[in-house]
Amino acid sequence: MKIPFNDKIRIGGLVAALALLAGCATQKAPTKTGYFFFPQPPDVPRLQYLTSFSTQKEFHGGEENSFLNYVTGKRMPDNGLGKPYGAVTFGHKLFVCDTELSAVVIAEFTKRHMSMLPAQGEGELKTPLNIAVDADGSLYIADSGREQVVIFDKDYNYTAAIGKTGEMKPRDVAVTKDRIYIADLFGRSIRVYDKANRTEMFSFPRGDDATNDDIQLQTPTNLAIDSRGRVYVADTGHFRVKVFDADGKFLHSVGEFGNGLGQFSRLKGIAVDHNQQLYAVDAMAQVVQMFNDDGHMLTFFGEPMTGREFQGLPAKVLVDYEDVSYFKQFAAPGFKIEYLVFVINQFGSHKVNVFGFGSKN
Numbered sequence: 001m002k003i004p005f006n007d008k009i010r011i012g013g014l015v016a017a018l019a020l021l022a023g024c025a026t027q028k029a030p031t032k033t034g035y036f037f038f039p040q041p042p043d044v045p046r047l048q049y050l051t052s053f054s055t056q057k058e059f060h061g062g063e064e065n066s067f068l069n070y071v072t073g074k075r076m077p078d079n080g081l082g083k084p085y086g087a088v089t090f091g092h093k094l095f096v097c098d099t100e101l102s103a104v105v106i107a108e109f110t111k112r113h114m115s116m117l118p119a120q121g122e123g124e125l126k127t128p129l130n131i132a133v134d135a136d137g138s139l140y141i142a143d144s145g146r147e148q149v150v151i152f153d154k155d156y157n158y159t160a161a162i163g164k165t166g167e168m169k170p171r172d173v174a175v176t177k178d179r180i181y182i183a184d185l186f187g188r189s190i191r192v193y194d195k196a197n198r199t200e201m202f203s204f205p206r207g208d209d210a211t212n213d214d215i216q217l218q219t220p221t222n223l224a225i226d227s228r229g230r231v232y233v234a235d236t237g238h239f240r241v242k243v244f245d246a247d248g249k250f251l252h253s254v255g256e257f258g259n260g261l262g263q264f265s266r267l268k269g270i271a272v273d274h275n276q277q278l279y280a281v282d283a284m285a286q287v288v289q290m291f292n293d294d295g296h297m298l299t300f301f302g303e304p305m306t307g308r309e310f311q312g313l314p315a316k317v318l319v320d321y322e323d324v325s326y327f328k329q330f331a332a333p334g335f336k337i338e339y340l341v342f343v344i345n346q347f348g349s350h351k352v353n354v355f356g357f358g359s360k361n
Contacts, residue, residue, distance in 0.1 A: 035332040038301035038355075047301050047341065047357050050330035052350035053107075055080030080114075081105060081351040086130030086172065086222075086269070087344050089320040091137060096344065096352070097128035104128055104141060107352075109326040123150060123158030130172040130222065130316075134195075140180065142170040149173050149182055162198055174223040174231070176246070181231060183220040190220060190233060190248065204248025215250045217242070222316075226272040234280065239264045241280055254278060254295040259285060262297040269316035269344070273357075279317045279341065286311050288343060301355065302343065312348030317341060327354055334361040 037045035082100025089095070094107040095117075102125050104117035117139075119125045126145025133139055137154030148163040149170050162182070163170060169186040179201070180193040189203040189210075209215040218237035225231055229246040239257035244250055255264045266284035273279070276293040287302040302311055320340040331337055337356035345351050 047355045050354045052353045054351040085315045090133040132173045140173045142173045171221045172223040188217045224270045224272045234270045271317045273319045281314045313346040316344035
């Protein structure tokens, strides 16, 4: 369900809000007695802040019943997540890359269970930044410390690694039916590998595109792939999201430098939903902006709230259609959740924020 333009936040208010947020270091969350929606009244609500968590025993909004009453496998630190970055959901689990713990944290929704990926020996992780999951449950982890993409099978057994020391600096990875896409900071490019044999096929931008100021990549940091196979690249240094087809042909870009409507000052994680709507994190403004398929901005969410500390240096956003049932209890009366949007924060007491996209009856 796309957001109509008449449901967008008023442009003047949005520009002012983003400018204000760019100077804010601390965000606030709603109190346990209230619900918080985006856009804010009088606009039609589309997203509701549902809950957040950072530790094994964290309570939602101070209620008596803990949302995540974990029994851990490999012991998690008592203070929970350290400095998370990338994340992905699969099989009713949330996989979070934590650079401080040098680990991938697994939060299982069905068991209320939190543990760490048993990555040892050849599969030991150093600085896991981003993670992708294949249709069969295999995990692909972009580890900047190892300068490799590390692969585990669905049972968390180490399988292989792509890359050699000094060859590339992977920042993110995405997988399709037959390809692996790696955002390489060292080569300022997207490397494309054959998934079956893990051999490199090509990289892009290439040819004249590699020297075109509008197309070339300065700092490719995050990836997303839509249902049509198009590759979205967050070019943090160029303050925009660049969109390519599956073979690396440039299509268009979204955004520009600034702290106003449809602009970025510290672009990070990106995601695309089933309606080809783009979600892009701006860590400086501490918000997530949403764009339609044509690159026009629709709305944003995550501005300051009242109550507890809320958002700190957001790094990743992801869309989840499979796990709505585990978060319905947090929905406001009359609000129907269509899918979830997770936002990962590197600092603060709310490392994982959960929003519901939907509509009010």
